Amino acid sequence: MLRISYVELAVKDVPATRDFYAGAFGWAFTDFGPDYAATMTGDTDLGLNGSDEHPASAILPLVEVKEDLEGALDKVWKAGGIITVPIFAYPGGRRYHFRDPAGNELGVFMSDPQEG
Numbered sequence: 001m002l003r004i005s006y007v008e009l010a011v012k013d014v015p016a017t018r019d020f021y022a023g024a025f026g027w028a029f030t031d032f033g034p035d036y037a038a039t040m041t042g043d044t045d046l047g048l049n050g051s052d053e054h055p056a057s058a059i060l061p062l063v064e065v066k067e068d069l070e071g072a073l074d075k076v077w078k079a080g081g082i083i084t085v086p087i088f089a090y091p092g093g094r095r096y097h098f099r100d101p102a103g104n105e106l107g108v109f110m111s112d113p114q115e116g
């Protein structure tokens with residue numbers, strides 16, 4: 001069964017936001033350059049996205065697939081989803097974004113330690 005395993009926040013200042021969550025909740029983050037940081041607990045992790053390249057317009061829930069990202073995209077499209085960001089690579093994996101019939105945007109990702 002697939003589940004939401006990652007939530008991404010669009011932020012303007014990654015270091016300040018990272019420091020806030022670290023101070024408020026004791027969360028540890030891994031920095032992936034100046035525009036991205038993430039918790040890496042393996043539960044439901046939090047990403048802080050300060051990039052202008054693939055920004056989220058609001059909170060972006062992400063569903064993790066273990067294999068066949070292209071197949072997952074095809075299923076979303078056939079079920080009536082609208083692909084808003086095609087598959088792209090990032091350090092640690094690949095993902096895409098879609099909008100469901102109610103207008104909610106989500107992402108689907110597949111980890112790949114060889115990426116990046």
